[in-house]
Amino acid sequence: MPWWAHPAVPPKRLNMWDTEEKLKRPEEDLFVFREVAESPWITYRPARRVRLRNGRPSPGQTAPSLVAIEQIAEETCFLADLHGSPDELKKLAGVLAPVLEGRRWLRVGRGGAPVEVMAFAWPGNPPPAKARGSALLILTSDLLMRDERLRWKTELDEHALRELTGCADLTVAKTERGSLRAVQEWVTIHGFNGTSRLWRVPAAAIRRGSVFEISGTAVSTLAERAARQEWLGERTHEGFGRFRIEVSLPGVTPAAAAPAVLDITPDVAEEAIARDTRDWLNKHEALAKSGRNGNPRPSLSQWMDLVADLERGDPNALKSRLLPATSGAKTWKHPDARAILEKLAMVAPSPQGQAPYARMFVRWLRAQLRAQPEEPQ
Known part of the structure; x- marks a missing residue:
């Protein structure tokens, strides 16, 4: 039987803390999401394109260099959250009325790529997650935090988490070997300043997707802060420091997975x-x-x-x-x-x-x- 005729097998996603299997490291551009709270989590990899162009990184450079630019692919839908006071958002909605109504495009990014608003809504404050006892602190975006010497932190311990959240009653669970029950990595953040047309100095951040199992009164406090969209660390207005409080790890497939359904492609x-x-x-x-x-x-x-x-x-x-x-x-x-x-x-x-x-x-x-x-x- 050829490979394309085999039944579609749903992906198997496990919690590394609850299994002894040797798991693969997740890709950097792989996400899990769900449309509504009742729908299952699915994996998603956004399409991106790499464009090559000639440019001079520094004004004193005479010969042009080959520069690669990574772009979001066309026809890709993504969600953008706009935060601010109600008065400021009303003024912004009035200015962007032609864009929100679909009569004009919005130019964003370095090259001014056109973006079309497919749908928009005024979201209310979601109810805080009902987490009691222990819960999972999950970073949904990269987190920027400095130490006492203004150096970027590349790893968070229990003391750093207390300082970051401002919650003294925060405890990180320990494994049998005494290490923190956490999964974290760090990544280099690059940026571009549109005003000065210069590259930003790289920063080190705790990578999105890092997970910490915490307990204490900080669980309810952080759940309320997430509902109010009060994020952690620096440069939160740029999208850094976002997190979720979950009772269980999102995206993990149940132990008794449903049998594979034969995905038959209809004839053209x-x-x-x-x-x-x-x-x-x-x-x-x-x-x-x-x-x-x-x-x-x-x-x-x-x-x-x-x-x-x-x-x-x-x-x-x-x-x-x-x-x-x-x-x-x-x-x-x-x-x-x-x-x-x-x-x-x-x-x-x-x-x-x-x-x-x-x-x-x-x-x-x-x-x-x-x-x-x-x-x-």
């Missing part, structure tokens, strides 16, 4: 037409045999004339053959040929809808005629 229209017309020829094989037995059949050229008339949209293409008035058209009185004409009249009311069936039938008929052995003279 041309394949369905080919299957039906092949059945027609199998039931009327006499059309592919010689007509020297006293009951002549239409020739291949007559079938091709029928296809040409149907493609041209002639409304009398079938009627003139079902009721032949000339001696040359008497071959259409063959019972098998008449049956094919009646089938063509039933598949579609218009000649344009009948033409694909006639064309495919003639292809099968021509192939069958070529496969017939030549009769002796």
